[in-house]
Amino acid sequence: MIKVLVVDDSPVVREFLVHILSSDPVITVIGTADDGEEALDIVRRQRPDVITMDIHMPKMNGLDATRLIMETDPTPIVIVSGTEDPTEVATTFNAMDAGALAVLRRPAGIGHPDHEAMAQDMIQTVKLMSEVKVIRRWPRKRPAAPTPRTGNMGLARASARIRVVAIGASTGGPPALETILAALSKDFPVPILIVQHMAPGFIKGFARWLATSTGMPVHVATHGESLLPGHVYVAPDDHQMKVEREGKIALTKNDPEHGLRPSISYLFRAVAAVYGADAVVGLLTGMGRDGASELRLLKEHGAVTFAQDRDSSVVHGMPGEAIKLDAAMLVLPLEKIAAVLTNLVNHRGEIRA
Template identity: 80%
Template sequence: MIKVLVVEGSPAACESLTRILNSDPGITVIATAGDGTETLSAVRRQQPDVITMDIHTPKLNGLEAARLIMETYPTPIVIVSGRENLSEVVTTFNAMDAGALAVRRRPAEIGHPDHEAMAQDMIQTVKLMSDVKVIRRWPRMRTATAAPNQASMGSTRDPARTRIVAIGASTGGPSALETILAALPKDFPVPILIVQHMSAGFITGFARSLTNSSSLPIHVATHGELLLPGHVYFAPDEYQMKVEREGKIVLAKDAPEHGLRPSISYLFRAVAEVYGSDSAAGLLTGMGRDGASELRLLKEHGAVTFAQNRESSVVHGMAGEAIKLDAAMLVLPLVKIAEALTNLVNHRGEIKA
């Protein structure tokens, strides 16, 4: 049985979320809290497996509460957001800096056409987060270590050909991507395309939040725009993203893959076709297998491929699948990925873990 603490500033929202979570036989809400101060006390007394956290709580807001929880009683935290304005979403991702692992939209009320799907997504997220070992896996708390499955390309590849980088991420990806993009130099010479699995309505705010830590220009991609060196492009909600030979981004309402739109597989397949050996691509932390087979396709086309290692991943799903398929030339801890990419595009000889 997964024990959950529900933190909500609104009594009505608290009641609704409690009802949703308790509807699953594998979950029980052991306590609720209406403000950040109550939250800290409840965590200490109840020792929940997962906390769902509203950012806007009185006395001590959810951002500060999350920070204190991760410093004192580390527990998987799922941020639950009910507002769609941009400033709200940016604040939400600041909470992820503090230690929260996932963000989900507050499920719509009963009777809304999206209620059932949103409720099930919340339940599945809580179940997934209950398995995360936050002390061992929180990337920012780790020091640089060698990857257990290191690989070196040696002199088998000329890094001067790299013209594009493609990255896929899911659960735990926002923090991982922030770490990587913050460490890349402002003169990074090639464009970066990213698919981050995320609840609808959050990607624009996430991109905006990254401008506080990265020196690179960051965009949510638009149809037909030209790729520019050193710019970062995120796939928008509900669109598949690919590239054309003219260096243009194409957004399409093509069918979901692995139940996802945007899909990492869709992007990687296009990069393999258009750029082939002139590309680098990798999979970060996240559940599922989206992009794993296509990362192997990229490797077969001569691209440099990498996967985040288990120790620095929140969920070693997609990257783990890629490793099983021998799709990753490099298996890297999070703190080494930006360095490896920088060396690759700046033609610094061997690229290794």
């Protein structure tokens, strides 16, 4: 049985979430809490396997509760939000920075046409998160921008001219992407394309949070938009994102891949076709295998490819699949990715330690 603690300040919402979770035979709700202080007490006493966490609560909000739980009694936490307002949603990503694993939109009410699908998505997410081995999180300082240093890492491509960076991420991706972008210089000389798997309704808030927390210009991509150096483009909800030879973004309603739209695989194929060896492309933490085969395709086209290492990944599914396929030229801890990107774009493709 998967033991779940439901935390929300609304009695109606608590009852609703308990009803959904209890409908699955392998999930048992061991308790509920209406604020962060009560949640901390229950976590210490009952040791749940997963926590669903509201953000806006009295006494202690969900952000502070998440931070304290991850510092004292690490437990998989899923943020369940009832708002899609980008300004408010952006605050929920601070909880992911503190160690929460995923953010979900609260399922629509019983009788709504989307209720069943959203409820099943929540159940599936809770089940998946229960398998993640979380570790204690210590308050972290923002990394300083990397300073390129001499010393070759064993891969030199002096003839290459890097023109784009593309990154795919899933579970655990938001704080990983924040770590990377915050460590890049604000005059980073090429555009960065991102596909982040995320529940519908949160991408705008995610982009706003990334822009605020990293200082980089971060956009939700629009159709026909021209790529600019140093700008970050995040694939929007329910669209596939690709690049065209004119250096423009194209959004399509093409079929989902690996059950996903946007799909990392879809973007990576376009980057291989348009940029080939002039790209740096990587897979970060996340479940599944989206993008793994396409990362191998990029490697075959001469691109520099990388995968996040197991120790720094929340879930090593996607990068692990890429490594198995020998698709990643480099396997990197999270804290070194920004330095490698900086050296690649500033040293004509030469990777330095």
